[in-house]
Amino acid sequence: MSMSIVSAAPPPLPTTAKSASVVPPATTTANTTQPQRLAFLIDNSRSLDHLLQIHAALLRHGLHHHRILNFKLQRSYSSYGRLRSSVALFNCNSNPTVFNWTALIHDHAHLGVHQQALLYFVQMMGDGIEPNAFTFSSILKSCPLESGKALHCHAVKLGLCSDSYVRTGLVDVYARGGEIVSARRLFDSMPERSLVSLTAMITCYAKHGELKEARAVFDETLERDVVCWNVMIDGYAQHGKPNEALVLFRQMLGAGVRPNEVTVVSVLSACGQLGALELGRWIHSHIKSNGIQMNAYVGTALVVMYSKCGSLEDAILVFKSMNHKDVVAWNSMILGFAIHGSSQCALGTFSAMCRLGVNPNDITFIAILTACSHTGLIKEGWDFFNLMKDKYRIQPKIEHYGCMVNLLSRAGSLEEAYQLVKEMEIQPDAVIWGTLLGACRLHAKTALAEEIAEFLVGKDLANCGTYTLLSNIYAASGDWDGVAKVRTLMKSSGVIKEKGCSSIEVNNRVHEFVAGDKRHPKSREIYLMLEEINAWLKTYNYRAQTDTVLHDLGEEQKEQSLEVHSERLAIAFGLISTEAGTTIRIVKNLRVCSDCHAVTKLISLMTGRKIVMRDRNRFHHFVKGSCSCGDYW
DNA sequence: CAAAGCACTC
Numbered sequence: 001m002s003m004s005i006v007s008a009a010p011p012p013l014p015t016t017a018k019s020a021s022v023v024p025p026a027t028t029t030a031n032t033t034q035p036q037r038l039a040f041l042i043d044n045s046r047s048l049d050h051l052l053q054i055h056a057a058l059l060r061h062g063l064h065h066h067r068i069l070n071f072k073l074q075r076s077y078s079s080y081g082r083l084r085s086s087v088a089l090f091n092c093n094s095n096p097t098v099f100n101w102t103a104l105i106h107d108h109a110h111l112g113v114h115q116q117a118l119l120y121f122v123q124m125m126g127d128g129i130e131p132n133a134f135t136f137s138s139i140l141k142s143c144p145l146e147s148g149k150a151l152h153c154h155a156v157k158l159g160l161c162s163d164s165y166v167r168t169g170l171v172d173v174y175a176r177g178g179e180i181v182s183a184r185r186l187f188d189s190m191p192e193r194s195l196v197s198l199t200a201m202i203t204c205y206a207k208h209g210e211l212k213e214a215r216a217v218f219d220e221t222l223e224r225d226v227v228c229w230n231v232m233i234d235g236y237a238q239h240g241k242p243n244e245a246l247v248l249f250r251q252m253l254g255a256g257v258r259p260n261e262v263t264v265v266s267v268l269s270a271c272g273q274l275g276a277l278e279l280g281r282w283i284h285s286h287i288k289s290n291g292i293q294m295n296a297y298v299g300t301a302l303v304v305m306y307s308k309c310g311s312l313e314d315a316i317l318v319f320k321s322m323n324h325k326d327v328v329a330w331n332s333m334i335l336g337f338a339i340h341g342s343s344q345c346a347l348g349t350f351s352a353m354c355r356l357g358v359n360p361n362d363i364t365f366i367a368i369l370t371a372c373s374h375t376g377l378i379k380e381g382w383d384f385f386n387l388m389k390d391k392y393r394i395q396p397k398i399e400h401y402g403c404m405v406n407l408l409s410r411a412g413s414l415e416e417a418y419q420l421v422k423e424m425e426i427q428p429d430a431v432i433w434g435t436l437l438g439a440c441r442l443h444a445k446t447a448l449a450e451e452i453a454e455f456l457v458g459k460d461l462a463n464c465g466t467y468t469l470l471s472n473i474y475a476a477s478g479d480w481d482g483v484a485k486v487r488t489l490m491k492s493s494g495v496i497k498e499k500g501c502s503s504i505e506v507n508n509r510v511h512e513f514v515a516g517d518k519r520h521p522k523s524r525e526i527y528l529m530l531e532e533i534n535a536w537l538k539t540y541n542y543r544a545q546t547d548t549v550l551h552d553l554g555e556e557q558k559e560q561s562l563e564v565h566s567e568r569l570a571i572a573f574g575l576i577s578t579e580a581g582t583t584i585r586i587v588k589n590l591r592v593c594s595d596c597h598a599v600t601k602l603i604s605l606m607t608g609r610k611i612v613m614r615d616r617n618r619f620h621h622f623v624k625g626s627c628s629c630g631d632y633w
Numbered sequence: 634c635a636a637a638g639c640a641c642t643c
Contacts, residue, residue: 039635067634067635068634068635069635071634071635071636072635075635075636097635099634099635099636102636102637103635103636106636106637132636133637134636134637135636135637136637137636137637137638138636138637138638140638141638163637164638165637165638166637166638167638168637168638168639169637169638171638171639172638172639194638194639195639196638196639197638197639198639199638199639199640200638200639201639202639203639203640225639226640227639227640228639228640229640230639230640230641231639231640233640234640234641260640260641261640261641262640262641263640263641264641265640265641265642266640266641266642268642269641269642295641295642296642297641297642298641298642299642300642300643301641301642302642303642303643304642304643326642327643328642328643329642329643330643331642331643332642332643333643334643335643361643363643364643366643367643
């Protein structure tokens with residue numbers, strides 16, 4: 001790797017054992033001057049070690065005051081993340097030029113030290129140094145919308161707006177500030193569109209969920225690099241279109257563009273959303289065999305993917321193998337344990353994290369409170385809630401209250417939960433009310449449910465979940481007038497009930513089912529399997545929980561409607577299309593219904609199969625007739 | 634006599 005340096009015939013350098021191997025003494029006489037050679041060495045240095053040696057040489061040759069070399073050295077230090085060395089070199093310079101200032105600003109902006117970058121910019125102006133296009137393209141990265149607008153004016157006055165780099169920076173400023181129209185206007189008035197400016201525009205749309213617009217610009221972009229693909233793939237992955245993200249990823253591979261760390265992070269996120277474990281494993285091996293760095297992002301993305309795809313074991317393996325675990329990595333592991341119902345492991349991981357000196361943040365407490373709520377740990381829940389406020393000085397957000405309300409109300413302390421909602425200093429949202437309503441159904445508190453529902457409808461806060469839960473509550477008590485009332489309300493309010501949908505991955509393809517679905521090519525075999533299951537259930541004297549059916553039907557019809565629930569179709573398909581003894585993994589978009597939960601337990605007993613089911617809230621691992629949630633969900 | 638803009642995990 002030191003070939004380029006060897007061929008450059010460098011001057012003699014300080015002779016340490018190390019430098020001898022890296023930068024051998026000159027054997028030929030080049031007719032370049034010493035500063036030029038050193039400049040070449042700095043530009044081609046491959047490691048911080050090289051750079052330190054070159055710096056030493058500079059000092060030996062008395063060239064450290066050389067303006068250009070000083071500048072180059074400053075830039076190189078920051079490229080290795082050595083911001084302090086870069087600042088120290090800047091301070092050595094008694095008469096910094098716009099070059100030095102720009103480098104300093106760029107270094108801070110690049111490493112995300114935005115406040116400091118802005119301070120240096122102001123300081124530079126105060127020293128009477130006029131910024132140029134390079135300075136603007138660097139500082140704009142650190143600007144929030146308002147100061148970005150001020151700098152836009154400034155750039156216009158200095159006649160720098162025609163510069164393509166400045167323009168792109170401005171597009172990015174408006175994009176980050178959510179002023180999409182302004183960003184587009186700037187983009188449209190650019191003299192020429194570079195790949196980077198096109199990508200900035202795609203990013204702007206993608207970040208705000210305007211995927212059609214993003215795709216239109218993406219399709220206009222002919223020569224795409226890895227960043228351009230990444231932006232579009234991530235746009236899909238982050239806005240509820242994981243399938244589209246995966247399709248695009250395959251196209252990227254087909255186009256011969258090599259995925260990098262950023263690509264796999266987005267793709268793994270898509271796999272996690274879909275529960276596509278096979279594809280996720282493939283990405284994991286692709287990472288290993290293609291030299292993609294296992295940084296904190298990639299490691300965490302793998303932990304999340306494995307835990308969302310139901311393989312907690314693999315998530316733990318990856319987590320243990322990670323060298324540098326930041327707070328996000330710890331949070332992901334804690335949440336992984338939480339959604340799988342392993343509360344004690346979640347609590348243990350939290351302690352380990354604190355012991356190792358990693359400070360928990362607001363997300364950590366969402367994860368740990370989720371763990372408590374999934375197993376009804378009321379005392380621990382309150383302890384963590386208070387620890388967060390008192391020791392870590394973190395203001396509880398709506399999500400933290402949501403966890404507490406969930407924990408209390410589901411464990412039976414409905415009044416206490418209701419009290420907390422009324423007392424909290426922030427406005428309760430639809431999720432909080434929905435949680436309370438859900439608990440009302442669980443504990444058959446019709447009166448309280450009606451009170452809450454009335455309140456929600458009156459405030460126009462009711463969503464399809466509100467109506468469904470209320471309708472559930474009436475149906476469970478056989479109050480069909482109530483059910484009808486809700487249905488009328490639902491129609492008049494225009495909300496649409498979200499359809500239950502279950503999916504299963506077989507041979508790298510995700511198969512989706514809705515209730516009563518007959519669209520699948522193997523539909524006939526699936527329904528034959530269902531009949532077989534029903535025959536088994538009869539021998540176990542299983543009685544369908546018809547009181548969960550929301551419609552006023554006869555008993556037989558109710559049973560039939562339960563038999564074709566989407567999760568059951570997915571399981572039946574899994575049974576006929578995977579090898580005996582293998583685990584079946586199902587992903588459902590809503591919560592699993594209690595009849596299906598009971599039936600799945602029996603299926604796991606009868607077939608000897610492990611069935612892992614992810615519902616909207618958590619995982620259920622069905623083994624030999626029982627479920628990991630202990631029927632508490 | 635030197636330099637720049639777009640992407641990622643809970």
